[in-house]
Amino acid sequence: MAEDVLETNQPKLLKWTALVVLAIVCLVGLCIAMLGMGRIGGAQVAIDPNRIPDLKHGMKLYTVSCATCHGAAGKGLPHQGAPLANSAFVTNSTDLQLILMLKIGRTQDDPKSVMKLPMPAKGGYSNLTDNDLHDVAAYIRTFDTKVATNQ
Numbered sequence: 001m002a003e004d005v006l007e008t009n010q011p012k013l014l015k016w017t018a019l020v021v022l023a024i025v026c027l028v029g030l031c032i033a034m035l036g037m038g039r040i041g042g043a044q045v046a047i048d049p050n051r052i053p054d055l056k057h058g059m060k061l062y063t064v065s066c067a068t069c070h071g072a073a074g075k076g077l078p079h080q081g082a083p084l085a086n087s088a089f090v091t092n093s094t095d096l097q098l099i100l101m102l103k104i105g106r107t108q109d110d111p112k113s114v115m116k117l118p119m120p121a122k123g124g125y126s127n128l129t130d131n132d133l134h135d136v137a138a139y140i141r142t143f144d145t146k147v148a149t150n151q
């Protein structure tokens with residue numbers, strides 16, 4: 001009888017060990033896959049490619065969240081925020097690149113830094129969503145023409 005128990009117990013234990021090892025391997029694999037997709041660690045933006053930005057909403061958000069540093073017309077303020085009107089960075093960035101920068105902000109040691117000053121992520125307004133930033137990004141692109149026509 002005792003031999004029976006020994007014989008059936010060992011394969012059971014092996015089975016469990018194999019299951020636990022398999023679970024750990026799967027979890028580690030999942031973490032690596034998520035890291036690769038940028039879901040852990042790195043930030044990412046997700047905008048529906050068919051979404052049309054809402055300029056009015058963008059203007060409202062800009063006035064509240066950005067104008068204190070960048071000025072109401074985006075001309076920039078000394079020691080506060082860089083000019084956004086005629087900014088090469090704004091002009092040369094795709095929407096997603098621009099939104100990503102707004103989302104994560106910029107450190108003063110960033111190679112793209114124009115003022116050697118940090119910009120807080122989302123201007124410090126952490127409740128802004130990717131779609132909000134899409135609206136704000138579209139709005140700041142209108143500064144170029146406003147400055148050119150002196151509106």
Ligand code: HEC
Binds near residue numbers: 062070
């Ligand atoms: C607390 C002040 C502050 C707030 C609020 C702020 N910014 Fe900034 N922003 C900065 C500073 C400072 C820089 C310049 C960083 C650097 O040295 O490159 C900057 C840079 C930028 C740039 C890059 C300009 C370029 O030519 O490279 C963009 C675009 C921008 N801000 C947009 C925004 C928007 C949109 C908002 C509102 C959601 C916002 N910022 C809120 C301070 C601020």
